[in-house]
Every structure is written in structure tokens, then in C-alpha cells.
Amino acid sequence: MAAVKETVETVAALEKYEHGFTTDIAQEFAPKGLSEDIVRFISAKKDEPQWMLDWRLEAYRRWLELEEPTWAKVNFPKIDYQDSYYYAAPSTKEGPKSLDEVDPEILAVYAKLGIPLKEQEVLAGVEGAPRYAVDAVFDSVSVVTTFKKELAAVGVIFCSMSEAIREHPELVRQYLGSVVPTSDNYFACLNSAVFSDGSFVYIPPGVRCPMELSTYFRINAKDSGQFERTLIIADKGAYCSYLEGCTAPMRDENQLHAAVVELVLLDDAEIKYSTVQNWYPGDPETGKGGIYNFVTKRADCRGDRSKVSWTQVETGSAITWKYPSCVLRGEGSSGEFYSIAVTNGHQQADTGTKMIHLGANTKSRIVAKGISAGKSTSTYRGLVSAHPKAKGARNFTQCDSLLIGKTCAAHTVPYIEARNGQSVFEHEATTTRLSDDQLFYCQQRGLSQEEAVALLVNGFVKDVLQQLPMEFAVEAQKLVAISLEGSVG
Amino acid sequence: MTLSTALKTGDLTALPSRRDEDWRWTDLRGLLRVLPPAAPAHDGEIPAGPFADLASIETVFVNGRRMAGAETASGVVALRFVALAEKASQAANHALVVKPGETLVLLESHEGRAAGYVSDVTLDIAVGEGASVERIILVEDDAEAINVVTAEVDLAPGATYAQTVLTSGARRQRIETRINHPGAHAQVRLDGVYLLDGQRHADQTTVVTHAGVDGITSQLTKGMVADQARGVFQGRIVVSPGADQTDARMGHHALILSDRAEIDAKPELLIFADDVSCAHGNTIGALDDEAIFYARQRGIPETEAKAMLTVAFVGEVVERIEHEGARAIAAAWVARKLGSPT
Numbered sequence: 001m002a003a004v005k006e007t008v009e010t011v012a013a014l015e016k017y018e019h020g021f022t023t024d025i026a027q028e029f030a031p032k033g034l035s036e037d038i039v040r041f042i043s044a045k046k047d048e049p050q051w052m053l054d055w056r057l058e059a060y061r062r063w064l065e066l067e068e069p070t071w072a073k074v075n076f077p078k079i080d081y082q083d084s085y086y087y088a089a090p091s092t093k094e095g096p097k098s099l100d101e102v103d104p105e106i107l108a109v110y111a112k113l114g115i116p117l118k119e120q121e122v123l124a125g126v127e128g129a130p131r132y133a134v135d136a137v138f139d140s141v142s143v144v145t146t147f148k149k150e151l152a153a154v155g156v157i158f159c160s161m162s163e164a165i166r167e168h169p170e171l172v173r174q175y176l177g178s179v180v181p182t183s184d185n186y187f188a189c190l191n192s193a194v195f196s197d198g199s200f201v202y203i204p205p206g207v208r209c210p211m212e213l214s215t216y217f218r219i220n221a222k223d224s225g226q227f228e229r230t231l232i233i234a235d236k237g238a239y240c241s242y243l244e245g246c247t248a249p250m251r252d253e254n255q256l257h258a259a260v261v262e263l264v265l266l267d268d269a270e271i272k273y274s275t276v277q278n279w280y281p282g283d284p285e286t287g288k289g290g291i292y293n294f295v296t297k298r299a300d301c302r303g304d305r306s307k308v309s310w311t312q313v314e315t316g317s318a319i320t321w322k323y324p325s326c327v328l329r330g331e332g333s334s335g336e337f338y339s340i341a342v343t344n345g346h347q348q349a350d351t352g353t354k355m356i357h358l359g360a361n362t363k364s365r366i367v368a369k370g371i372s373a374g375k376s377t378s379t380y381r382g383l384v385s386a387h388p389k390a391k392g393a394r395n396f397t398q399c400d401s402l403l404i405g406k407t408c409a410a411h412t413v414p415y416i417e418a419r420n421g422q423s424v425f426e427h428e429a430t431t432t433r434l435s436d437d438q439l440f441y442c443q444q445r446g447l448s449q450e451e452a453v454a455l456l457v458n459g460f461v462k463d464v465l466q467q468l469p470m471e472f473a474v475e476a477q478k479l480v481a482i483s484l485e486g487s488v489g
Numbered sequence: 490m491t492l493s494t495a496l497k498t499g500d501l502t503a504l505p506s507r508r509d510e511d512w513r514w515t516d517l518r519g520l521l522r523v524l525p526p527a528a529p530a531h532d533g534e535i536p537a538g539p540f541a542d543l544a545s546i547e548t549v550f551v552n553g554r555r556m557a558g559a560e561t562a563s564g565v566v567a568l569r570f571v572a573l574a575e576k577a578s579q580a581a582n583h584a585l586v587v588k589p590g591e592t593l594v595l596l597e598s599h600e601g602r603a604a605g606y607v608s609d610v611t612l613d614i615a616v617g618e619g620a621s622v623e624r625i626i627l628v629e630d631d632a633e634a635i636n637v638v639t640a641e642v643d644l645a646p647g648a649t650y651a652q653t654v655l656t657s658g659a660r661r662q663r664i665e666t667r668i669n670h671p672g673a674h675a676q677v678r679l680d681g682v683y684l685l686d687g688q689r690h691a692d693q694t695t696v697v698t699h700a701g702v703d704g705i706t707s708q709l710t711k712g713m714v715a716d717q718a719r720g721v722f723q724g725r726i727v728v729s730p731g732a733d734q735t736d737a738r739m740g741h742h743a744l745i746l747s748d749r750a751e752i753d754a755k756p757e758l759l760i761f762a763d764d765v766s767c768a769h770g771n772t773i774g775a776l777d778d779e780a781i782f783y784a785r786q787r788g789i790p791e792t793e794a795k796a797m798l799t800v801a802f803v804g805e806v807v808e809r810i811e812h813e814g815a816r817a818i819a820a821a822w823v824a825r826k827l828g829s830p831t
Contacts, residue, residue, distance in 0.1 A: 388748055401758075401760070403762075411758060412756075412757060415755050416771060417753045418753075421746055421775050424772075426771075431760045431766075432767075
């Protein structure tokens with residue numbers, strides 16, 4: 001019963017959205033709105049070479065020709081792209097050389113969020129405690145990246161995207177946009193034009209990254225959008241585990257977050273990418289405010305026997321529009337997608353995955369759990385396709401939806417396209433509500449209704465939680481319970 | 490965006506295309522560059538239909554024109570749509586009202602007896618309170634034909650509606666069934682079998698909208714594609730707000746017997762009520778090698794073994810047909826299509 005006790009304690013101890021504070025710090029903004037000049041401004045701010053600016057401008061021109069997609073099962077007023085700041089950064093004279101130069105206000109933010117930025121603090125912690133390197137992105141810029149030296153010793157490059165463009169242009173030019181092309185979709189195209197920072201990781205051949213890598217995204221500035229770009233390259237036989245977390249202040253206005261994540265896997269490489277998404281979900285009563293989370297994530301398994309695993313816990317955002325995908329190109333490559341999407345209040349989530357089998361003997365597995373409560377809507381949308389050359393392709397998909405309350409909705413929209421006679425696809429989906437019998441059983445044994453719901457929900461999502469790295473799993477379990485607080489009764 | 494609008498107005502842009510979400514796998518605009526002329530009236534003999542021995546009453550449409558038939562919607566009724574004009578277009582509408590408490594076995598056949606026609610059939614079926622309908626649809630189109638059959642079914646409380654589609658496809662074919670399910674102890678069974686070879690295409694699309702409490706829907710579609718054929722299954726179950734105690738199950742299972750064949754499936758659940766039990770399952774794969782090996786070991790040639798296994802695979806759907814005579818005809822049709830001895 002330890003898990004129950006813990007869940008109950010956290011629910012009692014925490015407010016509904018504990019990361020909703022704002023921080024007043026001196027910030028620099030680009031002028032409001034979006035134009036070619038803003039793209040040039042961002043590029044100039046980041047001291048980028050000409051090729052990068054050209055790339056951005058081409059993306060911007062293409063974006064002007066694209067139409068905003070409307071097929072997702074989400075409703076929101078039309079976004080005014082001119083009414084937002086595309087660049088907001090804490091003002092500094094030069095980029096901070098070390099942690100000591102970072103604005104103490106910012107450090108305080110991360111301390112409040114529980115993100116360890118000081119290496120010595122991490123090292124001074126409990127012996128044997130897991131260590132992980134962090135790239136902290138604050139609005140449009142990366143403020144600090146930890147453990148760079150230690151990682152460099154084994155050849156791992158872990159830095160902000162701006163730094164990578166300056167220091168490792170050959171790698172960036174080779175891989176940037178090779179998985180998610182600039183004109184892939186409306187939001188990816190917008191991101192390509194105005195992305196401001198993000199993380200860059202390169203793991204050399206045969207190296208197993210000695211620690212977990214992570215990025216922590218924080219939106220702070222008002223009326224600003226966050227557009228980060230992450231690129232991870234796992235060379236032959238390399239391995240890395242990457243964690244991503246995100247939070248934002250509570251505001252009445254909606255803010256846009258349109259990120260692109262590209263993963264490149266060469267022969268025998270493996271990447272495990274975990275996300276705990278906890279953007280501000282908007283006011284639970286009125287639905288006002290919250291983040292629009294329109295994200296494109298894709299992994300390209302170029303090498304034979306490469307393996308990618310996406311795990312996501314989606315509890316935040318007013319609107320989520322996100323389909324982490326795997327392009328299984330290499331022979332025998334495999335992709336996994338484990339997802340928990342919790343919606344409450346007025347949240348809307350349209351999320352799922354794409355498994356595109358191009359190579360022979362490729363395998364994929366999808367486990368998606370959706371929980372809807374309040375007046376929210378949760379949709380699983382997924383594509384599994386096998387090319388005629390993908391002989392021996394194998395997919396297993398399981399999507400389960402749990403409904404809590406009369407006013408929520410849960411949808412399942414899977415697409416399956418099989419184009420050869422030697423592959424096997426299995427898909428199963430269920431939609432049910434929390435079982436009265438089980439709730440009654442728990443309550444009979446002295447659990448309150450809230451505790452019983454938390455216990456049953458934890459059981460429902462257990463398959464996915466088990467895939468998360470240890471520290472994240474505990475965090476995620478608490479988050480799921482908190483997100484559903486007050487949903488029954 | 491329908492074929493019937495295009496046939497009525499002659500406007501090709503009214504045809505659904507891949508850009509229409511519900512038609513993404515059944516592109517008519519890309520295929521149909523010119524609308525063929527309207528089929529002429531037919532005044533000769535009409536060959537007997539596949540259910541001739543079972544039905545007491547026959548309603549017959551030839552080249553889109555109604556030839557004969559009474560307005561009866563009870564007992565065993567044959568409904569035939571016969572295409573006898575080559576490279577011509579035809580459109581037919583028909584409405585059936587089944588009175589409360591009545592029982593109707595509707596034996597519907599789409600008989601392509603000419604080459605390369607374009608056909609559109611729209612049916613409206615209203616099933617009264619406590620009435621029961623079993624609709625068997627046997628579709629045998631020409632390999633070059635385009636055929637779209639759309640049925641809109643309205644159920645009253647306590648009604649029972651069962652449907653089985655048996656199709657061998659066409660150049661492009663769509664059998665669409667939309668059911669307005671009131672809940673209220675009404676029951677729906679929606680089944681289908683598609684057996685496709687050559688370059689044939691068959692699309693089975695269903696939409697069941699549960700509007701009230703206590704509704705049951707059970708769906709099972711099975712198919713086999715060989716050569717360069719393409720099977721499409723789009724099933725959508727909608728549970729509207731307040732339609733609690735809905736029990737809906739959907740299954741689609743298909744075999745791909747060739748590396749150039751394709752199956753596309755989209756089993757959707759859209760749920761707006763919480764006290765429901767809804768599930769769908771979808772599997773696509775090849776025949777079990779071990780089962781074929783077992784049969785061959787026992788002296789059954791490979792082609793025969795494959796036919797036997799496929800017959801057994803789709804047999805589950807055929808067995809759900811309640812009308813005995815129709816079930817026997819369906820079983821014989823499956824055996825004939827697969828070249829297996831009955």
C-alpha cells in the first residue's frame with residue numbers, strides 16, 4: 001500500500017498546478033509578430049552563419065504558403081501568429097560561461113522546480129543516487145548545460161542547439177531537417193523558421209552514454225511562444241537515454257509551444273526518449289489559458305537493428321497535438337511507443353504515433369493509455385504502415401481509454417495500411433469507465449473515493465509507467481494522480 | 490461529395506477524392522476522368538438473380554430503372570440491382586419502411602452483367618419499433634466497374650437489424666452503411682466478407698451512431714486479398730452524450746496472400762458517454778505457414794490447403810447469417826470464389 005499512501009499524500013500536499021508561478025527577470029524580446037525581419041533578428045541574435053539564416057528564411061517562405069491543419073479532434077479559436085513574441089531571452093551581456101554567471105533568479109526557478117543544475121549539488125547528493133546531465137531551456141534560450149566536460153571525456157557532445165550550430169556545423173548541417181524536413185507540416189515549418197534553441201546530442205560509435213541526458217523546458221515570458229529544436233544523433237552501436245520535462249506559468253492567455261525533435265539512429269544504435277509533459281493545462285473550471293502544445297517528434301532508424309523507444313506522460317497543455325513517430329528504415333530495426341495521456345478540466349489531447357515500416361523484419365509496439373475526466377477530450381490517433389519491402393514486419397498495438405465522468409470524451413482513430421503479404425499487424429482497443437465493482441471493493445476496505453480512483457488509475461497505466469526511468473516514474477505517478485484530482489463525485 | 494451528385498449534375502469535381510478523409514483509400518476523382526453516358530432502358534429478358542429460389546417477392550432495378558416489384562417490406566424479399574449496359578452510368582434510389590413488429594429478410598444482389606459501368610445505389614431503410622430486418626448483400630461486380638452502394642438505416646426502439654455483405658470487389662467499390670441507433674434495446678449486427686483478386690478493390694464503410702441508452706452493436710468483417718487487390722475497412726462507432734450502457738464491439742480481420750496486395754483499415758471509436766463498454770480488434774496477416782505445412786503433409790496440395798484455410802477463416806462470418814437458405818448460398822459463394830469444394 002506504499003504507493004497508495006504516497007499518492008494520497010502528494011494529492012493532499014500539492015496544489016493543482018504547482019509550477020504555475022512566474023518569475024520577474026530582465027528579459028529581452030524580439031518585437032511582437034512574425035516576419036522575415038524577425039527571422040533575421042533571431043538568427044542575428046544567435047550569431048548564426050549565413051547557411052542557417054538561409055535555411056530559416058526558406059522555411060518561413062514555405063510556411064506562408066501552408067495552411068493550418070484542421071483534421072485533429074481539437075477546437076480552439078484561430079491563432080493570431082502576429083500577436084506573439086517569437087524570441088524572449090533573459091538579458092545577459094554575453095552567454096554565461098559558467099553556472100556562476102547565470103542569473104540567480106533563473107537558478108532559483110530551477111531550484112523551485114526541483115531541477116539540479118549545480119553539478120556539485122548533484123554529486124554531493126546521496127551516494128549512488130542517479131546522476132543526469134541537464135540542458136535548461138528558459139523561454140527562447142538555453143541557460144546552462146551541465147556535465148559537459150564529463151560527457152566530452154567519452155566523446156559525447158551535449159550542448160544547446162545554438163552552440164552546436166557554432167561549434168559543430170558539419171554535424172548540424174548533415175542532420176538538421178533530415179528527419180523532419182522544413183515543410184513537413186505547418187507547425188514544424190514554423191519551428192524551422194523561428195526556432196531559438198534546444199538540445200543537441202551526438203553519441204559517437206560504440207559509446208554508451210554514461211548518464212541520463214535531459215532537457216528542461218520552461219516558458220516564463222508573457223505572450224511568447226516557445227519553439228525549440230532538439231536533434232539527437234546516435235552513431236553506430238551508441239546508446240543514450242534522454243528525458244524531457246516542461247512547465248509554464250498560469251496565465252489567462254494561451255501560449256504556443258511548437259517544438260521539433262529529430263532522432264537519428266545508425267546501425268545498432270538505441271535511443272530511449274522519455275517525456276513528462278506538464279505544461280499549464282488552463283483553468284480547470286473555465287478552460288481559460290494554457291499551452292497549445294503542437295509538437296513534431298520523429299525518429300529515423302536508418303541503421304540496421306537500431307532501436308528507438310518513445311515514452312510519454314502527457315498531463316498538461318490546454319491542447320496537445322503530438323505524434324512521436326518511428327521511421328523503421330534499417331533492416332531489423334524496432335520502434336516502441338508507450339503513452340499515458342491524462343486530460344481533465346477543459347483539456348483536449350489528440351495524440352498517438354506513427355510506425356512506418358520500410359525495412360525487412362522491422363518490429364513495432366504501441367501501448368497507449370488515455371484517461372479522460374471533467375469536460376476533456378482525449379483522442380488516440382495512430383498510423384501503422386508497412387511498405388511492400390517491409391517483409392516480416394510485425395506490429396502490436398494496444399490502446400485503452402478510461403472515462404471518468406459523464407461529460408468527457410475518448411476517441412480512438414487508428415489507421416492501418418498493410419502492403420505486403422508477410423507482415424503481421426495486431427490492434428486492439430477498449431473504452432470503459434472505472435469499474436464500479438472495483439471502486440466499491442477499494443472503498444469497502446477503507447480507501448476514500450479519491451484514493452481508490454488513484455489506485456485503480458495507477459493500475460491502469462502501470463504498463464507504461466514501468467517503461468520510464470526510475471526518477472521519472474515516481475514523478476509521473478504523482479502527476480497522473482494530481483491531474484485527476486477532483487474528477488470523481 | 491458523392492458519386493450520386495456527380496452523376497446528377499455531371500460535375501466531376503463533386504466526386505470524392507483522396508483529400509476527403511472518409512475517402513482517402515477509395516479515390517473516385519483520380520480514377521473517373523469522364524462520366525459515362527446514362528444507361529439506356531432495357532426491354533429484354535432479365536436473367537434470374539442469385540436468390541431467386543428463396544424470395545417470394547422481387548423488386549428489380551435494371552440499368553438504374555425500377556422494373557417490377559410490390560411495396561412489400563415483410564417476409565422474404567429479393568432486391569436486385571442489375572447492370573446490363575456496358576460503359577454506362579446508372580443511379581437508383583429505393584426506400585423501405587418496415588412496420589412495427591414486422592420481420593423482413595432482405596436478399597439484396599448487385600449483379601454486374603456488363604463491363605465497365607458506373608453505378609450508384611442509395612437506400613433508405615426505416616425499421617419500426619420491435620421490427621426485425623436481416624439484410625444479406627451479395628455484390629458481384631464486373632472487374633472494371635465502379636459501384637457505390639450507400640444505405641441509411643433508421644432504427645426505432647427495440648428494433649433488430651442484421652446485415653452481411655459478401656463482395657468480390659470491383660475496379661472501385663464502396664459499400665457504405667450508416668445506422669442511426671436509438672439504443673433502447675435495439676440490436677445491430679454488421680458483418681462483411683470480402684474476397685478480392687486481380688486488381689479489384691472493395692471498401693466497406695460503416696458508421697453506427699448510438700443516440701440513446703441500452704444499445705448493442707456487434708460487428709465482424711473478414712477479408713482476403715490476393716494478387717494486386719486492395720481491401721478497405723472503415724468502421725466507426727459513435728456513442729453520443731447520454732448513450733450509456735452501450736455495448737459495442739467491432740472486429741476486422743484480414744489475410745494478405747500476395748506481396749502486391751494491400752489492406753487499409755481504420756476502426757474508429759468516438760465515445761462521448763462514460764458508462765459504456767466498447768472495443769475493437771483489428772488483425773492483418775498471412776495464412777499460418779504451419780497450418781499449410783500440416784495440410785500438405787497430409788497430402789492436400791498447397792492451393793487447396795490455402796483455400797480450405799481461407800474458407801474456414803471467413804466461415805465465422807457466414808455462420809452468423811440467420812436465414813438458413815441465405816446462409817447456404819453465402820457458403821456456396823465463398824467456396825466458389827476460393828475454388829474450394831463445398
